[in-house]
């Protein structure tokens with residue numbers, strides 16, 4: 526089971542809105558994750574509210590009236606997709622930050638459609654390496670996928686009320702050079 530889901534996001538959402546617990550790809554520092562991307566990614570600007578419990582975790586930025594942007598918290602343009610995690614044999618949601626998404630784009634430029642082979646994703650600190658796997662594993666047929674647009678719209682910063690949240694890191698991330706993706 527993913528620690529990310531327990532520590533960071535989404536599992537504190539009201540039960541009636543979530544029939545199924547979401548699994549997230551947790552790129553723990555220094556750990557090699559062999560995955561297959563299952564769906565073309567969707568972009569979303571996401572804020573991260575640190576802490577535990579209600580009102581923490583990832584939220585999709587609503588733009589103009591966003592209470593976190595008003596506090597100069599910087600949303601990151603994440604690429605969100607279904608992946609198959611070979612280690613656990615499970616479908617997971619991967620919210621890839623810009624550096625990881627750049628790695629996927631580089632693999633695609635070199636090897637073609639990344640839905641057709643495995644990738645090895647490894648995070649070290651804030652850096653991601655994304656490589657084509659030497660040997661791709663078998664991906665089962667008929668996997669149940671997450672509805673990514675539904676996931677993106679599930680929690681937005683519109684649900685955050687003034688004074689009831691903390692802002693995270695106020696400095697823009699260094700890896701925001703993603704316009705070309």
Ligand SMILES: [Zn+2]
Pocket residue numbers: 572586587588591592593594595600682
């Ligand atoms: Zn925002």
